Amino acid sequence: MYIIERNAERTTPAGRLLYDMFINFPDQPVVWREISVITAALRNDNQDKHAQFLRGLFETLPGRIQCEMLLKATEQCFNTLEKAEMLLLLLRRFPESVVQHGVSLGESLLEAENVEDLDTPVNCFRKLFVCDVLPLIMNNLDMRLPPSLLYKYMHKAAEFYICYVTRGPSADTQMQGGQEGGLKSPGVMRGAQKYVIDGLSEKSSVVAEPWERLLDILAVVGARCEWQGDKGSRSYIELLHRVKELCRYLPSLEGETLSRCSSQVVTCAALVFFRSAYLYVSVIQPSLFHGHSSLGAGPWIMLEDLSLVFSDIELEKASSKHAHKKRKLADGREKTMSSDDEDSGGKGRGRHILVNKTEMPAWTETLDGFRTARESWDLLHSNEALESEFNKLCAAWKTDTWLWLRIFLTDMIIYQGQYRKALSSLLQMASFQSPACQSPPGGGSLENHRALIQQASCHYALGEHRLSCEKLLEVVGGLVPQSQEPGKSGEDPAKPRMKPRKGNDLRLLPCTSKSILPYCLQLMLACFKLRAFTDMRDDLALGHVVVLLQHDWPQGETLFLKAVDKICQQGSFQYENFFNYVTNIDMLEEFAYLRTSEGGRVQLELLPNQGMLIKHHTVTRGITKGVKEDFRLAMERQVSRCGENLLTVLHRFCINEKIILVQSLP
Template sequence: MSAQGDCEFLVQRARDLVSEDPWAAKAWLITARTLYPSDFNIQYEMYTIERNAERTASAGRLLYDMFVNFPDQPVVWREISVITAALRNDVQDKHAQFLRGLFETLPGRVQCEMLLKATEQCFNTLEKAEMLLLLLRRFPESVVQHGVSLGETLLEAESIEDQETPVNCFRKLFVCDVLPLIINNPDMRLPASLLYKYMHKAAEFYIGYVTRGPTAESQLQVSQEAGSLKSPTARGSQRYIIEGLTEKSSQVVEPWERLLEIMSVVGVRCEWQMDKGSRSYGEMLQRMKELGRYLSSFDADAHVRYRNQVVYSVMLVFFRSAYQYVSAVQPTLFQGHGSPSTVPWILVEDLSSVYSDADLDRSKHIHKKRKLADGREKTMSSDDEEVSGKGCGRHILVNKTELPCWADMLESFRTARESWELLHSQETLENEFNRICSSWKTDSWLWLRIFLTDMIIYQGQYRKAVGSLHQLASIQLPQPQVVAPQSSLEQHRALIQLASCHYALGEYRMACEKVLEVVNSLVPQVQEAIRTAEEVPRVRTKFRKGSDLRLLPCTSKAIMPFCMQLMLACFKLRAFTENRDDLALGHVVVLLQHDWPQGECLFLKAIEKICQQGSFQYENFFNYVTNIDMLEEFAYLRTTEGGKVQLELLPNQGMLIKNPSPSMGLLPQEFIPILPPGVPTADSTKERRGRHHTVTRGITKGVKEDFRLAMERQVSRCAENLQTVLHRFCINEKIMLIQSLP
């Protein structure tokens, strides 16, 4: 007891003198250590004084002595854990630099032994792996002994912890830190099967990391912290390790480049046909196309080797290109790409030529108000770009002023399509690619499904696209926390594409039904100034034939015109058949008001057909036709010069016709049209009802008066917001519009 008391006295005496006379305190401790060389407290106090004074060399010698002479003291391992934490983190403060310098003063053999024993002190798999990784980095010769075992431990831990996604802390540590050390060590001799396994794991991680959604934010941090806190040593200084580890584990720099580098190293080890120098992804795809042509000529071993080269190389090009395309058209799917102001884009049929296929003999019916430029047709805007699609010869049109990255996006789309086609060009390539996709469960990747849907739309496989879009329509797309104006439209993007596909299939009723469902969610925009005929661009010398596609921004301003054009395209085919269909023709007239005067040629064709018929009945005319040029044209038809065409445009006026055409569409009995304020009806007064007793070709003096008054009042509505009028038309007449299509 007296010896213990003497030791405590000497230590306490040194502590008292540290602040006043550190050299005297050091002398007291040297004396105490000489008298009691086996006492740990004396040596630890000496180490504490040197450490606090940041004397690197002396503190390192004392730590080495404690490590050798007192390996079972918990305080020693606490100090070592603090030092190793500084080694494992990128903190650049003065104290961290001192701890790194202290460790560097230790002999290499001691450093290696210290790290190995520190690893044994860790009870948590993640902390143990981090410590062993530190050993592998500082002593590359230890990779041969510990590298593969560490990698397998991390992959096994991932399985045991039942991680829901490959983007987790265990896989990240293996792929980003351990695997490069293994495959780049020249002394490692690994079988090809193990190299392919590791490359497979790396590709799955990097692709999953890049394409993770907004809800996956901090996923690595959460999973890693949860795993670390399970450790019984996650206290005190261990907490410093956990916090530092978590801070640096959530970011991966240049993931595509890292994956390409891993694939290149594995390719060399597996004796692939590698090129000297780096190639672009497009060049890599072309090189794999050439190699793929000769696969059948290789022997069994070479066939498997080069098949794997083609599959993994093209697969990398495919997923990267598909991701770049989808991140441009649907950026809110990915973490860090979408913001409330980011506008998604939708691939649909190009309907800009819906107005331009009417060949008219204008000499038959010319009126002073018709301002037509000879040969004018609806064409591609000067801001549009067309991109030729190889294979099916289609074009994708996009407004390049609204989408600055249009060139890269369309190039990515083309590259991804070509990669997909190559991967499915041979059974052996397709089977291997499908095996990889099955193991990765790519069927659940929403972003990939969006790309594949756009691809099959481009390929013209509309029936297959409809099935895929029905599934997409049932999925709730992730939305940003701040709701953007286009959020509701973004949720309806599958419906918009469904309408486009049904139209391409000739299923016009289904197309109209989907369009009206979308229009119901739109908010009418402020009406833009109506362009005159002279302001409309003239026809370009090059006219595109066939079915083109267009990328539209997911905004009401862009989607509303598309919906109007699609409905017009559906009804136009029915309105201009040989059989008479006044209801469809009336719908066409209403819809042609949009984007006027682009549809003026088609409107004249409608007028020509009405003249040929000699009569026209459309009881919704005064509800939704507010275009002054159209109103004047219909008023002109009633005159002698216009042909005295019999027009039944007022509600209930059609009931006055003695022998209505069987092909005329009639409104449901429960439908009550909304008339403009002040427009008189046929039965508004007893006197007016009396005028209808005698009918001559459906028109009496009273009816003429009603028509004149209604037309005069209709002119006063020309200043109404046309967008609101057409929106009300779609909402109020939804049932009638759908039922009037086959």
């Protein structure tokens, strides 16, 4: 009779017959097979006509029978996930049952996660607990939960949401869909680099607005635990301001009150820290995260700012014979100066983080995220009790395995000027490199470049110029210089120029050949400049400086004239690579001028083996006629090379002279 009514889709008669069978034949397998089909339709959001009929049929049953049927159906389940789904259905339909079954359901899901020995909190058990069961428990005012359990659940939820947001991209897009009558057993999920939470369909594994959901749970926990000064703040920034105020009173607290306040501060400040650090890294290295696409820039790198490399040597009065050159070189300089790309992002410690606003549209949010994360970190380490509790939380979450967090911490350490510690952090980061963390195809070894160039920057800041140069040359070897449009000088006219600033600033640069190669050249110049302008004579270092000063011309005008003055004082200069790499017309003109009587008849040994040549000829006025003619011809040939792509010339310089460049530094 039931089958006839069900097949005819007559809801009320079929419901009445189902009720009779459930009461009179509660142990018959055929009855339970039918009930399991109905409960599967209740759990799934399938909208076909038959599923809708089955749901309507269930609704005709009295509430007491519905509750009893769902409870008994739960007992029939052997699959943990299916059993949890069935019990969840009961809790949603009958909120009064949350008091009796809510906590036990939550604990069984957390226990199942441990039994399965899963590698990541982003799994079907935790998702069901955090997104479905926990809100029912938290929002039920009849539940009386101890603070320790509330904190435990809060931390479980926070770990899930943070790991969900920061999960990596993956090539594995195979869906782990649900079976009819319940979700698949999850098996074992390896690694956090999954598109889909194991055991869940693509749709059911999507979590909307995770940071907002986390804030909602935090507000409930705060109210339940009677947090100090808790006003149910609706933003992470308000949260940070609130716990900052609370921290002022910590030194005067003790015992249980201190413990309670510490837990409040650590929970709130930790969430602000992880969220802000994520917001920063999601712009700095978006390829690490699922769903992020890099807007052309690739990774960004925090480095020492080198805008003072040309201007930190005081302009000295050069002899009058160079006055004509100074006027000529200074002509267009002011036109290139601009402060469009500067930003005072690092207030508080006198360090600024500079960024080109046109290259990074979200620069405000990025630098705000970096600053807020630093403030939260400082707060969490401002007191022994806070630091100890925060360290426990990090150990439980295994945050030392999060590459994205290591990137933030490294940048923060660099910002703090702890370069030795930063180098250790960068070496540690190398152990994180897995296929999922590599750059997208065609992007080159950008991740590798990022670490090397930061190491070079740190070595330079520590005064370790040879080590810095070694790292730079390793980076340059893997770069391809950008092609230059005919007639352009080495500088990029579209790039805004900075005003020289005081202080030890930092800069965020996009990790592209276009940005990295110029930076490497500037940093090499900074290394050699210090050696070239000491009282000790070092023609090799001075020659390297002249070659490197061609980039960004005429930014290096002052420094070049300083080099010329030193050559004049010496009365001679030997650099046999001159004609291989110096193609700047202004420089060529100046060196030609040095040979004349007006220029001081400086003895220049710029041709290969020129020293041997001089020894084997009769010398007239310090130079042979043959050598003089060779120099003139070489200079004429060199003028014809002025149109060459300067970046290609300088790239070749770094590759070909790698050994001599490193050996030139102490």
